[in-house]
Amino acid sequence: MSRKKIQMNRMWKYFVDATAQIIEEEGVENVTIRKIADIAGYTSSTIYNYFEELSHLIFFASMRYLNEYIKELSFYMTTGKNTIEKYILSWECFCKHSFNNPQIYNAIFNADLGSKPEELLARYFEVYQDDLTGLSEEVKPLIFEHNITKRSKAVLQKAVEEGYLDNEESEDIVNMTILIWRGMLTTFLNNRRDCNPEDAAAETMRYVRKITMSALKKPLELS
Structure with a gap:
């Protein structure tokens, strides 16, 4: 350098x-x-x-609070017995951390950054390379993808290939999951519901599990 x-x-x-x-x-x-x-x-x-602007500084500083989530995501993903479980567990981990620190996750995943978030993300990991130490190869592509729609689709793609879902159902699950999470996060941030972070995460995941499992084309194979 x-x-x-x-x-x-x-x-x-x-x-x-x-x-x-x-x-x-x-x-x-x-x-x-x-x-x-x-x-x-x-x-x-x-x-x-x-x-370029203040939102970029907030984004970069907020990223430093994601280290615990990033490292824990690896553990969550490895406990999944199949691709559907991995998808649900990836969201369970995300909800756990995002509702415990809603302002940070809102700044990273919802705020208007005025430029391409992927470029900001690449710049962050260029400077803070140690944040990637010890991550599994399964998790790294998810971390480098800022767009949560694309991240979720990447996890479900294998489920489509395995015949658990078709492409259209996969798209619907991802879109509904993100809408549910964003709606609950906004409700939680604005104190529109009397609940703690654990309750907010649990309610979000109840809907995520429901829409995911109801879309399956065949029973899950248990290992």
């Missing part, structure tokens, strides 16, 4: 670290460019030499 690239990554981390500090102490909604600049010890204009 060139000296210029090393210096750029170092500066990049200064600003991401400052953003993460504000999120930790004050919450995502209180992050501003001025606060980031003050903590990092640089001017606001310097930040814009490295980041």
Whole structure:
């Protein structure tokens, strides 16, 4: 890596670290460019030499809170006895972590980033390569795919190939799953329902299991 690239990554981390500090102490909604600049010890204009907009800094800082989910996803996926179970378990893990930290997951998967999220994701893992250490080959493609629709389709594709679902049903399951999760996350974030993170995750998964299992074309083969 060139000296210029090393210096750029170092500066990049200064600003991401400052953003993460504000999120930790004050919450995502209180992050501003001025606060980031003050903590990092640089001017606001310097930040814009490295980041196009504030949402990108929030995205990168929020990604650091996904480490526990990323590592736990590997365990969840390995416990699935078949592709349908793996799909359900992947969402169970996602719901568990997203409802425990809704602002972070909303910032990463729902917020308007003003550019291609895949490019931001690639940039993050270029700088924080250690986050990928120890991940299974089954999980890595999911982590590199920011679009949760594509991620879910990738998990279900093998179920289609195995004859458990047809393509149309697979598409419907993915779309309904994401709509259910986004609806519940928004409801939870806006305090529109009196429930804790565990209850929100459990209710979401009840619907995910129901729509997935009701679409099966043949019984699951038990190992």
